Amino acid sequence: MEFTQIKETCLYVQDLAKTTSFYNGTLGLPVIGEAPDRFVFFKAGTSVLLCFNAQKTRENKELPPHFGQGQLHFALECKTEEYARWKAKLRQANVPIEHEQTWPHQRKSFYFRDPDQHLVEIVMPGIWEGT
Known part of the structure; x- marks a missing residue:
């Protein structure tokens, strides 16, 4: 068995509006999902760039909490x-x-x-x- 690709990667960000302006506005990556104050997801070829508000992700109750910094x-x-x-x-x-x-x-x-x-x-x- 082998993997075919990394399907998604994740960044933790402070300001989702600035993130959207940069990745969608400047780089042209299409927004494929968003929740105010929580996350915005972008399509990059066949992969997905997930951008989360770290604090909100830490508080997640539906999925395992995950967050990061740096x-x-x-x-x-x-x-x-x-x-x-x-x-x-x-x-x-x-x-x-x-x-x-x-x-x-x-x-x-x-x-x-x-x-x-x-x-x-x-x-x-x-x-x-x-x-």
């Missing part, structure tokens, strides 16, 4: 031909790019922060192939 990291993959356009789009939105990395086989990625200071990375396809 600055987390995740990566979004884009098409190689769209990589430069993503950098330009973020710069135009005044989102500072912290670092750009060239990986083996001339694959590139760049890093920036969301409103909660989580480290977001945009990567070209092929970053993990051959490992």
Whole structure:
């Protein structure tokens, strides 16, 4: 048996309106679920980015309580031909790019922060192939 992908990843955030503005407004990820003061969920390709208000999630009675804090990291993959356009789009939105990395086989990625200071990375396809 094997897993086919990571289906969802989760961030804990302070301000859901700022989170929605950034991930939906700036990055264009469609909102697929939301509950005021509790969570907002975004579609990213075939995966889902779950953004929870940590305190509200801690109080959950229906599902096991879960919560977290601190600055987390995740990566979004884009098409190689769209990589430069993503950098330009973020710069135009005044989102500072912290670092750009060239990986083996001339694959590139760049890093920036969301409103909660989580480290977001945009990567070209092929970053993990051959490992």
